[in-house]
Amino acid sequence: MVSIFSLLLIISLSILITRIATIALLHTGLSRESARFQARSAFTGVGFTTAESEKVVNHPVRRRILLLLMLLGNAGVATAMSSLILTFIGKGQGGAFF
Numbered sequence: 001m002v003s004i005f006s007l008l009l010i011i012s013l014s015i016l017i018t019r020i021a022t023i024a025l026l027h028t029g030l031s032r033e034s035a036r037f038q039a040r041s042a043f044t045g046v047g048f049t050t051a052e053s054e055k056v057v058n059h060p061v062r063r064r065i066l067l068l069l070m071l072l073g074n075a076g077v078a079t080a081m082s083s084l085i086l087t088f089i090g091k092g093q094g095g096a097f098f
Contacts, residue, residue: 003087
């Protein structure tokens with residue numbers, strides 16, 4: 001049960017992080033749609049090579065925001081996967097991990 005709550009917490013934090021990054025990218029001059037798309041694609045590790053992404057990568061502040069998002073996204077995926085694994089393994093053990 002704790003693993004499911006931790007997974008939901010990770011998903012909630014992921015959404016919060018991408019929203020904060022969207023606001024940070026908005027303050028650098030990107031449009032709302034572009035900032036949201038770039039924040040989510042950087043957080044999930046999905047890259048798109050378009051003129052819009054070149055505009056983001058060529059700006060030093062935007063590049064720093066995206067680098068942090070990439071790092072946090074990879075840590076979030078690893079944490080979410082470990083929570084899922086603990087959820088399924090913990091069922092048969094009856095809470096032996098605690």
